[in-house]
Amino acid sequence: MNKYLGTILNSARLTSNVFKLVVSVPELTENVTPGQFCQIRIATELSHDPLLRRPISVADYDPTRQKLTFIIRESGRGTKFLARLVPGQQIDLFGPLGTGFPVHRLVKGDRALLIAGGIGAPPLYYLARQLHANGVECATILGFRSHSESFLIDEFSQFGPVRVVTDDGTLGSCGNVCTEITAWTSEGLDWTHGFACGPLPMLQALQAQLAGDGRPVWVSLEKRMACGLGACAACTCRPANPNSTASGPRLVCKDGPVFLLGEVELGE
Ligand SMILES: Cc1cc2nc3c(=O)[nH]c(=O)nc-3n(C[C@H](O)[C@H](O)[C@H](O)COP(=O)(O)OP(=O)(O)OC[C@H]3O[C@@H](n4cnc5c(N)ncnc54)[C@H](O)[C@@H]3O)c2cc1C
Incomplete structure (x- = not known):
């Protein structure tokens, strides 16, 4: 973990309130494991307000070009500040932080099930890319409130089959990630390791559904x-x-x- 200065290369909207920031961090030479995050400073150089940095997961990392991607949902003051950044502006970040997903516990031929709810999808995208590169089969369930809030579907589709489920049925099946696991399992879905990121109620429901299943599932x-x-x-x-x-x-x-x-x- 270190403190880095990054330069915004690109900022793009994925939905009305989710955006993607691509940041060049030339001094970053550390390995970044999927599931790790950075603490991004929000205050300007001249101020300490707001004092607290904001934790944001690494959504992708290109070690050859030292480029980090973050995908962020605008909610409060900090994320609204990040949404206004434009190419050329600098950000100050600590990272990579935390213990990420155990990518190397899986080997070629293992079958990963990735389960994402809303803004939980970004760290699983970087995970899927690495697992796929290691020869692991990836099946993904993406849950969103509605079609207008969906993102990253084509990106996950590069790595294997994707099922989308929405609360209101405006895209994919109508339901939630748990109902989709049940439906896909009845159609023959088979997996050896699970990975999930999403809102707390989703993780609690998953825990209830998969209790006693025996297969390891890691949650962020x-x-x-x-x-x-x-x-x-x-x-x-x-x-x-x-x-x-x-x-x-x-x-x-x-x-x-x-x-x-x-x-x-x-x-x-
Ligand atoms: C490990 C980790 C990874 C995350 N990755 C992402 C990501 O990839 N994309 C994304 O959009 N969001 C992510 N979040 C959530 C994100 O950190 C919060 O949405 C953000 O801090 C809210 O800041 P704000 O100023 O916009 O909101 P405010 O509500 O104004 O924030 C006020 C304070 O509450 C804290 N806070 C508010 N919500 C959360 C939260 N859910 N988790 C932790 N602290 C919170 C803020 O850090 C800040 O100190 C992640 C959180 C954690 C803990």
Whole structure:
């Protein structure tokens, strides 16, 4: 992890409130694992307001050109600031942070199921690209509220079959990622390792659906965090089994954001 200065190469809208930032970070030579994130400074050079950086997952990384891609949903002050950046402007970031997805636990011939809900899709895109490059088969379920909020469908389709599901049925099936897992499984979907990122209720529903399944599923969690470095302990979560050997609180920023489903309690 280091502090870097990046230059915006491109900013593009993917939906009315989701945008993609491509950033050149010439000094970045570290390996970036899918699931890792950067803490992006929002305040200008002359001010410390807002004080806290914003954690954003790496949506893609090109190590030969030292280009990082972030895909961000505009919500509050920080993400609205990032949405206004234009090519040529600079951003200050800490990264790569956290423990990402265990890409190298899978080998050629393994079959990954990627399950994304809304803005959970970006880190899974970078994961899918790496798994595909390693000869792992990838099947993806993308869940969105509606057609107008969908993005990255063609991009995931480069790596294997994609099923889209929307809450209102305006694109793909009508339902959610859990109903789609059931439907696709009845049509023969077969997988060896699962990966998920999305809103907490989606992860909780997945945990209930896949409890006792036996196949490993890794989930990327979001918690409000201040430092992102493991120092402030703002983003603690409890281990699911308090009697396990690693029974102390776990930090989403450092021990995660990626955890094995069932390793920690999925709560606010
Ligand atoms: C590991 C990780 C990876 C993330 N990756 C992405 C991503 O790739 N794309 C994306 O759009 N969003 C991502 N988020 C969520 C993103 O960090 C928040 O949406 C963002 O911080 C909100 O900031 P804001 O100023 O726009 O909103 P405000 O609500 O104004 O933020 C106020 C404060 O709350 C914190 N905060 C608000 N929501 C969250 C949240 N869900 N998680 C953590 N802190 C929050 C902010 O950091 C800030 O300190 C990620 C969060 C985490 C923890």
